[in-house]
Amino acid sequence: MGQGPVYFDNGATSWPKPEGVYGAAEQYLRTGGANPGRSAHARSLASERLLYESRERIAMFLGARKTEEIVYTLNATDSLNMAIKGVLEAGDHVVYSPFEHNSVLRPLYSLRESGMITTTMLSGKGGDVVNADEFDRAIRPDTKLLLCTHASNITGRIMPVQAIAAVAASRGVLFLLDAAQTAGAIPLNLQEIGADMAAFTGHKSLLGPPGVGMLYLREGVSIKPWREGGTGSRSDEEKQPSFMPDYLEAGTMNTPGIAGLNEGLKYINDTGVETIRNHELKLCQKLLSGLEQIPGIKIFRGSSLENYVAVVSFVMEGMDSGELGFILEEGYGILCRTGLHCAPQAHRSIGTFPGGTVRFSLGCFNTEQEVDHALQALSEIAARL
Numbered sequence: 001m002g003q004g005p006v007y008f009d010n011g012a013t014s015w016p017k018p019e020g021v022y023g024a025a026e027q028y029l030r031t032g033g034a035n036p037g038r039s040a041h042a043r044s045l046a047s048e049r050l051l052y053e054s055r056e057r058i059a060m061f062l063g064a065r066k067t068e069e070i071v072y073t074l075n076a077t078d079s080l081n082m083a084i085k086g087v088l089e090a091g092d093h094v095v096y097s098p099f100e101h102n103s104v105l106r107p108l109y110s111l112r113e114s115g116m117i118t119t120t121m122l123s124g125k126g127g128d129v130v131n132a133d134e135f136d137r138a139i140r141p142d143t144k145l146l147l148c149t150h151a152s153n154i155t156g157r158i159m160p161v162q163a164i165a166a167v168a169a170s171r172g173v174l175f176l177l178d179a180a181q182t183a184g185a186i187p188l189n190l191q192e193i194g195a196d197m198a199a200f201t202g203h204k205s206l207l208g209p210p211g212v213g214m215l216y217l218r219e220g221v222s223i224k225p226w227r228e229g230g231t232g233s234r235s236d237e238e239k240q241p242s243f244m245p246d247y248l249e250a251g252t253m254n255t256p257g258i259a260g261l262n263e264g265l266k267y268i269n270d271t272g273v274e275t276i277r278n279h280e281l282k283l284c285q286k287l288l289s290g291l292e293q294i295p296g297i298k299i300f301r302g303s304s305l306e307n308y309v310a311v312v313s314f315v316m317e318g319m320d321s322g323e324l325g326f327i328l329e330e331g332y333g334i335l336c337r338t339g340l341h342c343a344p345q346a347h348r349s350i351g352t353f354p355g356g357t358v359r360f361s362l363g364c365f366n367t368e369q370e371v372d373h374a375l376q377a378l379s380e381i382a383a384r385l
Helices: 019-032 042-062 076-087 102-113 132-138 161-171 255-271 273-291 321-332 344-350 368-384
Strands: 070-073 093-096 118-121 143-149 174-178 197-201 213-217 297-299 311-316 337-339 357-361
Touching (some): 019 042, 042 255, 076 102, 093 102, 102 143, 132 161, 273 368, 311 321, 321 357
Parallel strands (some): 093 118, 143 174, 174 197
Antiparallel strands (some): 070 213, 311 357, 337 357
16 A cells, blocks of 8 residues: 555545635634624624625636626536526527536536527537637527636646637627636636636635535626525515625525635635646646656647646556546555546547546645656556556
8 A cells, every 4th residue: 555645636626725714614613603694693794794705805816897796606517507597598509619517518408408499519629629710600690608618627728718708709699618627726817708607616726615606797697596585685575686696696605615715715815826826737747747658648638738727637558447546546545536527528529438537636735746656656557457
């Protein structure tokens, strides 16, 4: 048994978290605990101030123009469902990339199968990236929405989303960005990108706890509520409040999770996104250089570091990816993800369907020693084949 655990599954959820994240969530549960915006007593008001502080920090971090453009959700999947099912109507057409997660593919499938919408998935013949002109050519008179991930959760490829957003704007359609893999990992400014809507999760590179996501909704974009109910505002009316963010934020918030996310954002701001990215890319370069020296390893990633986030997917010739992942954990204490990564069309595009790949997704707390350990483990496994 080698050293461990070595956690290389940050693309699924980041671990460990900054100490402040653990402390804030625990402190809220022990000394706060009140429902924000529902009462006039001190603890409820303090919880409401925490929500506002965190929302303001998120808005500034992501480049939203107003704090009200940020809606708290459960996770990125919840945000994507809210956006997709909130803006689409009968007869609408959607264009999307083949690199989307099932949190996009499945909502689109259900709407398409019900006969409500039609869709066009781009071919993905350009390797691990889609280009803006592919979206442009796929737009029809009935197109309502373009949808693209910011970075593939399999290859790590960063997509040209600013150019895609510009196409959407020029053609009078909406652009929805899935930034689950990029928020906190690379510099990201919603105004520079030009997205109309964007989905985020707090538990990956934003270093927060699970159970908190965000939906960015540009002011002026019309959307139907995903859920309706108590907001603490306009309680005398049966109608859902029409002002943001209450319009889309019915129900009790995951306030302990938001308290933790607030601290995750503080950590990132103090450390610097560029500092975190440079560290992760340095580890990626070391990992890639080592993998290239191991016989039988095939890497599904381009050579330019700057076009990718810290995700490296590969297969080992003669071994099932799931079996390799099991050996890495049981024999070497290395925790990673194997299989299709909830993105089957992406695997079809890169030629790894149905077996999938082994994915190492690195984070800001990984070390060079851990990469060395993983490379040694893979070298030993390859030598036994």
